[in-house]
Amino acid sequence: GRDIAGLVEMGAITRVPGTATRNARYAITLPRQSQDSDRAQALFQSTDTDGRLYPANPSIRYDGPIVAADGWYAIQRVASQTFVAHSVQALDDSPQVGAVVSIHHGHIIAPERQETRGMNKKRKPTP
Known part of the structure; x- marks a missing residue:
């Protein structure tokens, strides 16, 4: 009770x-949709893609291309028909449309920088 x-x-x-x-x-x-989520939805609809749009959770790492961006939101494709809306004000850099990036805790990491993260272990070549 x-x-x-x-x-x-x-x-x-x-x-x-x-x-x-x-x-x-x-x-x-x-929860009622806010005006901000309406703005993200409008940006997503302007991309003419099929799928669902979800708000990004900052503690989850998202990998994929940026399909649309404006002054408020960046829309990222994270699966075949799944997209997330990142608040641009929460990001440390402005994402570029078409760039394939990882976004985690507001940090945008380009693929060439992803390889330098973590342990510097030498990998065995694959046969």
């Missing part, structure tokens, strides 16, 4: 009207 009350207080769920206290049903409250 306390967990449900906490979720209701946070606004994550709402009680379905007309349900009784003992038999109460709850619905997940979906």
Whole structure:
């Protein structure tokens, strides 16, 4: 009961009207789209590509080409029909459309710089 009350207080769920206290049903409250996400969606639609657009999570590393960018968002293809919208203000550099990059915690890493990251182990040549 306390967990449900906490979720209701946070606004994550709402009680379905007309349900009784003992038999109460709850619905997940979906966040309202903000004007910013509308702006990212409009930029994505201007690319004429099929797929779904999701907001980027800064703690996840995304690899792929930048398909569109403006002063607010950079749209990156991360799978065949999956795209993420990065806030340009959260990035340390402006991404270039067409560039294949990795983006993680606001850092844009070009493929040629990816090889120099991490351990400097010599790899055995593949036969």
